[in-house]
Structures are given as structure tokens and as C-alpha cells.
Amino acid sequence: MSTPPLVVIGAGPIGLSAAAHAVSRGLDVVVLEAGPQAASSVLEWAHVRLFSPWSEVIDPVAATLLVGCGWEPPEPTAYPSGADWAARYLQPLADALDATDHAQVHYGARVTGVSRQGRDRLVDDGRLEAPFTVLVTTAGATERLTARAVIDAGGTWATPNPLGTDGLPALGEHEAARRISYRVPDLRDVATRNRYAGRHVALAGTGASAQTVLAELGALADSEPGTRVSWLVRRASASGSFGGGTDDQLVARGTLGDQARRVAGSGVVRTVTGFRTTGVGTAADGSLTLTSVDGQQVGGIDEIIAVTGFRPDHTVVGELRLGLDPVLQAPTALAPLIDPNLHSCGTVYPHGATELAHPEPGFFLAGMKSYGRAPSFLALTGFEQVRSIVAAVAGDREAAERVELVLPETGVCGGAGAFDAPEDSCCAAESDILPMPVHTS
Ligand SMILES: Cc1cc2nc3c(=O)[nH]c(=O)nc-3n(C[C@H](O)[C@H](O)[C@H](O)COP(=O)(O)OP(=O)(O)OC[C@H]3O[C@@H](n4cnc5c(N)ncnc54)[C@H](O)[C@@H]3O)c2cc1C
Incomplete structure (x- = not known):
């Protein structure tokens, strides 16, 4: 590669999509994946069925590349599991990219730092002309790669939120770690099933x-x-926690909420509202007791499942000049479009290079990581992000600023944020609804 390539961190759905867009434009691209294969994070939730059908989790540009390699597209209306997504689309895509003259996909390659060549975060002089330096560790050896631009599509899977409701680990959380899962358990696995049965x-x-x-x-x-x-x-009530049901434009997401509502209303589940966990204790009989900030207790617990969202880890790109929203840790211009505290209706406008830009030109967060702590990311959003970002990297401003996507609405109010707000407070006020961003050249 004679001129420095675009470097993409992560061979997940969005990193691979970015590479496909680069190849379609004839740009050289290197994808660095910490795991042993493509979609390493997706494979950790291989057993979970997506609520999006195949048609919404395949990037059309990637599909064109794959079809050229003899790939058989899956049935567009069927719903893949994480395992299906990886096996039938993501790994074949990584292989097809690697087989082109323009892309390299490296596994077991963990990015540990990104900076401007010869300039730390403080230095202005010559900064804009300098390429990026990417520090990557592969099989114990560390090397520096030079990049014309960097897309961090590293996801947030490795950094789940703790059980403690204030964002800090609850007292005793580390000690009880053996009995806490931060993932959706795979109950088809016999050992996992036995862990929760009865x-x-x-x-x-x-x-x-x-x-x-x-x-x-x-x-x-x-x-x-x-x-x-x-x-x-x-929250004071769980009634807003089941999604939009039949109003959800993603049918499977609505159905999942309906199923959860039925189970929550059965004798199996006791819903404890207004519970903000601060402590985990172990009783003399070995059972666990959870304590909330106002002194409520729930005892006799055998196992805990904490699925309280994810947060981004920006330490790898800490030497760059990032523009991050202080609440979401997402790019500053993107945050108001996705902040559940501002508008929790789940409607997210498509966005691209303009909203994802940082004070460090040529660096972009994309995919799940670009959403910071916001919970509403969809793969479709990520495909549009990287289409626009790669166009910007290629110097095609017109394509970078065009919006080419309409996203399905959740049909629900009362998203993850504003959990103390009255149930009907969101979506009602016109002022809550943000205008469609206007792209200017
Ligand atoms: C259980 C679950 C179900 C979901 N269902 C849907 C759905 O139905 N529809 C939908 O649209 N979206 C869904 N999503 C949301 C989203 O589409 C997925 O999370 C998707 O995997 C995000 O893709 P990504 O490429 O941004 O990140 P990831 O899939 O997390 O990929 C990031 C990759 O980067 C690698 N990496 C991380 N750090 C480094 C580093 N320092 N160096 C090198 N590599 C690194 C990781 O190993 C990983 O392979 C779901 C998410 C989850 C968790």
C-alpha cells in the first residue's frame, strides 16, 4: 500500500461495513480485530436472536461485494441469531474483503493506542498534515501502523455497566462476581440452564x-x-419497559416486549420498582441480598443477571482530540439526536460524517461505540454512518452529506433515560422533537 491506508478498529458488523465501503471506492483499508475471528463480540451473544430481519443487518454495499464472490444471500425476512449473523454474513464478508487487493483483515490484533504521527495531544504544529499512528499488539509483538484516517468501530461489548445504579460498582459486587452475569444467558447450554433452573x-x-x-x-x-x-x-413503574408492541415498526422487537410483559405479569416474576442498587451482601446461608439506595432489600437470591447497558472505553484514542458529549460520551453533534433524556421516543435521525466529526479531522467513532451510553443503536444506522464517513475520507463531500436512510421507529415513549419522569411526559411536547439535521456544504 503506497499511501497510508484507512485503519478500522474492529471487525464487527460496522467495522467490516466500513471496509466494504472503502473497497468499493478503491481506498486501501486495514481492519484490526482483537478477537480470533470476525464478529468476535457478536459471537459472544451467538445464541440471541436478532429483532431485525436479515434485510436490515446486511449492508447493501457489502452484499454487492459478497455476491461477486458467489455468496448466497439469506432469506431477507428471516431473523438470524448472532451465530447466523457471524457465520452467514460477517465472516464471509471479512474473507471476501481480505481477498481483494485493497483490504487486509488482521485477527488477534488489538489496537492499544492512536495518535498523530510525532505529535501528542498538545501539539498544534503540523498536526493537520500529519498522518495517524496506530499502535497494535499482535501475538505479543507491538508495531506502529501509519493511517490516513482512523475509524474506531470497537463497540462497547467489553465494557458493560455495573449493577450499581449510580454507575459505580455496588458494594460487594466484585466479591459476588461469580454469581453475577452481565449478559443474556444461553439457556440451551446445559451447565447454564442448571445454573438458573429452580x-x-x-x-x-x-x-x-x-x-x-x-x-x-x-x-x-x-x-x-x-x-x-x-x-x-x-423507575416508579415498569409499565413503560416493554417497548412499542404492535406500534413498533420492527415487528420482532415489538413481539419481544409483549412476551416480556406476559412473563412479568405471571406468578414467576415479582417486579420491585424504585429499586436503585447500591450493595450486594452474602447471608449466612450463602444467598445474596441486594440493598437499594433508600434501604429496601431483596434477599434469598441465588443468581443475579445485570443487563444495565454498556459504556464506551475511549482510553485507546485518549491521545486524540475528541469532541465528546459529557452525558453520553458520544460525538458532540450526534448526542442530542440520540440522548434518551432529551427525547426518548426512539426515533433517531440518520446521520453521518458531519455529526460524527471530532476536533481531530480524519478520526471517527462509528457503530455501537459512537452511541456512547445511548441504548438505541441499530446496525442500519451504522451502515449509513460508515457510508458517509468513507465518502468523507475519499473527499466526496456531496455523498458524505447526503442522507440515504429511513430508520424504523420504535413506536414507544419512555426510553432508557429520564427514569423519574412521569410516564406521559415524553413525546407529548413538540419541543422534545428535534428537527431533522440540515447538512450544509
Ligand atoms: C444481544 C444484542 C442483540 C442485538 N440485536 C440487534 C438487532 O436485532 N438489530 C440491530 O440492528 N442491532 C442489534 N444489536 C445492536 C448492534 O447492531 C450490535 O451490537 C452490533 O454488533 C454492533 O456492531 P459494531 O461493529 O458497532 O460493534 P461490535 O459488534 O461490538 O464489534 C466490535 C469489534 O471490535 C473489536 N475490538 C474492540 N476493541 C478493539 C481493539 N482495541 N482493537 C481491535 N479490535 C477491537 C471487538 O473484538 C469486536 O469484534 C444488538 C446488540 C446486542 C448486544
């Missing part, structure tokens, strides 16, 4: 993952009597 499980969280856990534990309780759930909800 047990008292405390579940924290109200997003799509919590809905999945409720549905799964409800099904487990049908065949394993004694299985029961204490569902800990921060």
Missing part, C-alpha cells in the same frame, strides 16, 4: 436484553418449577 434470580435492567432474559426465564420456569425472578426496576 433458582431465585434477580434481574436488573429494562432494555431489550432484559426483555429477552424475562422471556427466557419465563420459559425456563414452565419446565423447571421453583424458578422465580425478582425484577429490579429503577
Whole structure:
């Protein structure tokens, strides 16, 4: 590669999509993936079925590349699991990219730092002309790569939020780690099933993952009597935690919420509202007791599942000049479009290079990581992000500023944020609804 390539951090759905867009424009691209294969994070939730059908989790530009390699597209209306997504689309895409003259995909390659060549964060002089330096560790050896631009699509999977509701680990959380899962458990796995069968499980969280856990534990309780759930909800009511049901434009996401609502209304689940966890204690009989900030307690717990969202880790790019929103840790111009405290209706406008720009030209966050702590990321959003970013890197401002996507609406109010707000306070006021961003050249 004679001129420095575009470097993409992460061979997940959005990093690979970015590479496909680069190849389609004839740009050289290097994808650095910390895991042993493509979609390493997706494979950690291989057992979870997506609520998006195939048609919404395949980037059209990537599909064109794949079809050219003899790939058979999956049935567009079917719903893949994480395992299907990886096996039938993401790994074949990584292989197809690697087979082109323009792309290289490296596995076991963890990026540990990104900076401007010869300039730390302080130095202005010559900064804009300098390429990026990317520090990457592969099999114990560290090397420096030079990049014309960097897209960090490293996701947030490795950094789940803690059980403590204030964002800090609850007292005793580390000590009880063996009995806390931060993921949706795979109940088809016999050892995992035995871990929860007939047990008292405390579940924290109200997003799509919590809905999945409720549905799964409800099904487990049908065949394993004694299985029961204490569902800990921060808000004063759990009624807004089941999504938009039939109003959701993503049918499977609506159905999941309906399933969770049914299980929550069954005898299997006791919903504990207004519960903000601060402590985990172990009783003399070995069971766990959770304590909330106002002194409520839920005891006799065998296992805890905390699916309380994710947060981005920006340490790898800490030497760059980032423009991050102080609340979401997402790019400053993107944050107001996705902040659940501002508008929790789930409607997110498509956005691209303009909203994702930082004071450090040529560096972009994309994919799940670009959303910071906001919970509403969809793969479709990421495909549009990287289409626009790669166009900007290629110097095609017109394509970078064009919006080419309409996203499905959730059909629900009362998203993850503003959990103390009255149930009907969101979406009602016109002032809550942000105008469509206007792209100017
Ligand atoms: C359980 C679950 C279900 C979901 N269902 C849907 C759905 O139905 N529809 C939908 O549209 N979206 C869904 N999403 C949201 C989103 O589309 C996925 O999370 C998607 O995987 C995000 O892609 P990504 O490429 O941004 O990040 P990831 O998939 O997290 O990929 C990031 C990659 O970067 C690698 N990496 C991280 N750090 C480094 C580093 N320092 N150096 C090198 N590599 C690194 C990781 O190993 C990983 O492979 C779901 C998410 C989850 C968790």
C-alpha cells in the first residue's frame, strides 16, 4: 500500500461495513480485530436472536461485494441469531474483503493506542498534515501502523455497566462476581440452564436484553418449577419497559416486549420498582441480598443477571482530540439526536460524517461505540454512518452529506433515560422533537 491506508478498529458488523465501503471506492483499508475471528463480540451473544430481519443487518454495499464472490444471500425476512449473523454474513464478508487487493483483515490484533504521527495531544504544529499512528499488539509483538484516517468501530461489548445504579460498582459486587452475569444467558447450554433452573434470580435492567432474559426465564420456569425472578426496576413503574408492541415498526422487537410483559405479569416474576442498587451482601446461608439506595432489600437470591447497558472505553484514542458529549460520551453533534433524556421516543435521525466529526479531522467513532451510553443503536444506522464517513475520507463531500436512510421507529415513549419522569411526559411536547439535521456544504 503506497499511501497510508484507512485503519478500522474492529471487525464487527460496522467495522467490516466500513471496509466494504472503502473497497468499493478503491481506498486501501486495514481492519484490526482483537478477537480470533470476525464478529468476535457478536459471537459472544451467538445464541440471541436478532429483532431485525436479515434485510436490515446486511449492508447493501457489502452484499454487492459478497455476491461477486458467489455468496448466497439469506432469506431477507428471516431473523438470524448472532451465530447466523457471524457465520452467514460477517465472516464471509471479512474473507471476501481480505481477498481483494485493497483490504487486509488482521485477527488477534488489538489496537492499544492512536495518535498523530510525532505529535501528542498538545501539539498544534503540523498536526493537520500529519498522518495517524496506530499502535497494535499482535501475538505479543507491538508495531506502529501509519493511517490516513482512523475509524474506531470497537463497540462497547467489553465494557458493560455495573449493577450499581449510580454507575459505580455496588458494594460487594466484585466479591459476588461469580454469581453475577452481565449478559443474556444461553439457556440451551446445559451447565447454564442448571445454573438458573429452580433458582431465585434477580434481574436488573429494562432494555431489550432484559426483555429477552424475562422471556427466557419465563420459559425456563414452565419446565423447571421453583424458578422465580425478582425484577429490579429503577423507575416508579415498569409499565413503560416493554417497548412499542404492535406500534413498533420492527415487528420482532415489538413481539419481544409483549412476551416480556406476559412473563412479568405471571406468578414467576415479582417486579420491585424504585429499586436503585447500591450493595450486594452474602447471608449466612450463602444467598445474596441486594440493598437499594433508600434501604429496601431483596434477599434469598441465588443468581443475579445485570443487563444495565454498556459504556464506551475511549482510553485507546485518549491521545486524540475528541469532541465528546459529557452525558453520553458520544460525538458532540450526534448526542442530542440520540440522548434518551432529551427525547426518548426512539426515533433517531440518520446521520453521518458531519455529526460524527471530532476536533481531530480524519478520526471517527462509528457503530455501537459512537452511541456512547445511548441504548438505541441499530446496525442500519451504522451502515449509513460508515457510508458517509468513507465518502468523507475519499473527499466526496456531496455523498458524505447526503442522507440515504429511513430508520424504523420504535413506536414507544419512555426510553432508557429520564427514569423519574412521569410516564406521559415524553413525546407529548413538540419541543422534545428535534428537527431533522440540515447538512450544509
Ligand atoms: C444481544 C444484542 C442483540 C442485538 N440485536 C440487534 C438487532 O436485532 N438489530 C440491530 O440492528 N442491532 C442489534 N444489536 C445492536 C448492534 O447492531 C450490535 O451490537 C452490533 O454488533 C454492533 O456492531 P459494531 O461493529 O458497532 O460493534 P461490535 O459488534 O461490538 O464489534 C466490535 C469489534 O471490535 C473489536 N475490538 C474492540 N476493541 C478493539 C481493539 N482495541 N482493537 C481491535 N479490535 C477491537 C471487538 O473484538 C469486536 O469484534 C444488538 C446488540 C446486542 C448486544
